[in-house]
Amino acid sequence: MSTVGKIARRTFLIGSAAVAGGVAFGIHVVKRPIDNPLLADLAEGEAAITPYVKIDANGITLITPRADKGQGSYSVQANLIAEELDIDPATATITPGMPGPAYFNGAVLEEGVPFPAYDQSAVAEAMREFMAVPAKLFQMQMTGGSSTVPDGYVKLRMAGAVARETLKEAAAKRAGVARGDLKTQDGHVILPNGDKLAYTDLAAEASQLAPIQDVALRDPSEWRLLGKAATRRVDIPEKTTGAIKYGIDHAVEGMVHAAVRANPGIGGDVVSYDASAAEGMRGVQKVMPVAHGVAVIADNTWRAFKAVEAIEIEWGPGPYPASSPEIFETLAAAVNNEEAFDHRQRNEGDVDTSLANGEVFEATYKLPYLAHAPMEPMNVIALVEGGKVTIWTGTQIPLFIRNRAALIAGVEAENVDVHVLPMGGSFGHKLEMTHCEQAVEIAAAMQGTPVKLTWSREEDMTHDYPRPAAVAVGRGKVADGKVDTFDLSVGQSALAPSWFGRLMGMGIPGPDATITTGSWDQPFGIPNYRVTGYRAPEMVPVSSWRSVGASGNGFLHNAFLDELIHSAGADPLEERLRLCIDDTSRKVMEAVGEMSGWNGTDIGENRGRGVAFTLSFGVPCAQVIDVTNTDQGIKIDKVFVAADVGRVLDPTNIDAQLFGGVIFGLSHAMNCELTYENYAPLQNNYHQYEGMRLYQTPEFEVKVLENGPKIRGVGEPGLPPAAPALAGAIFAATGTRLREMPFNKFVDFV
């Protein structure tokens, strides 16, 4: 029996329940103590089971509660179940199911603990487990933080295994043979005489049995689907034929189309508006105020867009400094200002004494606000009717939406259904719900009529809740050709309180670790090593953006370290290896060195090579980037990526997630920023926020290692090292140090 199996059974039981014409297997809430807050808002009996597998005469349904925003998580969740259940996941129906508290995501908060991910000590581990409790309290049926795989790795395989053994038990009873003599294959139980019984045919009998709990999870050496390069993503065919229905494609009988314009200074008011031109336009049914804005309801998306544009609106001021220069002044004023001190989770040696004498190297870095801008803009369908609310939308936070919709419509949360639909990208954008609030507000005014709200690209980018901007100051010293003192101070508005404030109506108290995540928790040992977070006041409301704190800190930490290494006269890869105190991380850096044939940053005339390393979401990731300085500007030639995920479940997809993360990182490092004037971002469509295009895309070589002690998700860790590796390569090729993003302010790109 695998140890994973033992651990799993200590932690939870997989239960079963009879459902119409069949059986469901999943997390079984055995008892319901009155004081368990997780279960307090569940109706009597409702808590019995939250299914992952449902089988009836019509077929097999796999319920994959973590949302898929493009990273292949439906597929990996389905494969985790199917691996043990012995079915071909392509033959099953795969659905995210309805939100329910038992789908809480323990792993999403795990890395929010004050221990770096490489710290596997007992205290750190206990803390991580403890963090699963607040996750329950916060009702986090949430997808984020690359947590899908760690969270489902055991639970979903257990659900598949228990279902399989229980179906075998049903077959054993029917055929009068021992369960141990039965096999399973492709959705069937195989009897000793070779006869096959379909799972669908056994489901009703299985529902009458106590689920078989004593199951061992298969050893990875026996896997058919997991870890196999040939395993295909189940969602790709329908994404290739155009058949998939994203939220924006969903239709409900009798629906109308809404468009909104809210104050581009997020949170600002509407002073007045004149909708006379809009009201007479074809298809327009209604114009109404919504929170901070105005909505048009029409019979077609385009007509609604056109009409809402035709409304003349006078906006009140936004609740934050009006322009980028003021915002950056505020950020800079927070850095190294005792009154703005937020946290210091790394403080080794004696930085103050070291910096008090000798030659101190100092550099200042600036990071802009960045929009998520997934290709599918925000959209939702809401129906308010007879004291009930129904919502259809692509989201990472269905339970928060349920609760907020209940509040707005004045109904109990149990009278709100949220149907989660496929998402055309997110990058953290779909951890927000302003569009849902607007839609429920409109639908409440149009009782009985389903209202589909679609944000125009301009509305979407203007109300993106961007990644925080930051100013950081590094001060350091080198001695004997080595990095001796590293002191990084990061000034930023706090992300967690801003975001939780919107989600839960209240901020969360305490320090905001995301200000320095990706800097304070790196696996290096430097004699004098300090990382401090300073909290600037909340300005533009901010949120999680792919790889969260590490998205900016990956650059800050690597860029400053690079400068120190350079002034020490050392090699950027060699010195990182020398400073590294974590084995898994070291092997990742060694791997990228080997792949690239590392031999310094000089790779020929007009060319340059950079390296960077970030440990984020528990995944150490190292990258080497080669560039050429051409007559037209910098050309990115090649990117080598090495990362360690503990165990590879879907190699073909992991590869894509890693290079996708790198491309996302490079796109924004090269070209993107939101700058503010008169409270609003000046960039509101892709021509002003230009990601990487195919002709700029470098060649990739990706290597995934499996030395890490835990299984990890990989949707985010590819991003953080990309920008600093590029900056390092550009320095090697041109001698220009880049301390501010986007880099196209200082160099041209081909």
Add this chain to the structure above:
Amino acid sequence: MKLTVNGTEYEVDVEPDMPLLWVLRDELGLTGTKYGCGVAQCGACTVHVDGTAVRSCQLAAADISGEITTIEGLGSAEALHAVQEAWIEHQVAQCGYCQSGQIMAAASFLEFNTEPTDEDIDRAMSANLCRCGTYPRIRAAVKSAAAKLNGA
């Protein structure tokens, strides 16, 4: 006005300046064609008019004279177009939202350029944005589709 989409003739009653994109999506319920930017920047709305790739967000309904093909008419799950086959073989899609447009762009491009160089592919496919960063696989898939179409 009359429109022929995927071989079927439709009678639609819309303003002459309604972009084809919204006629397809909201009037005809053909949602495979996507809205991404509305301003000719992303290519998510790419369809064919008489075989040529166009951005349906920029094409007024009244200005269309040819036959329209959308992703729904390019191939089906049972009879995939060579480009779609290559897209599945290379596991291109991530979120997939841009892929209808990418595939329509590639299919039209390969009609006109049967033996594209790497540079041709880079240039032709750079008008379509992919925020997920599937570009390396798009490149590879276009190459295999070209080979397939040439009977290789």
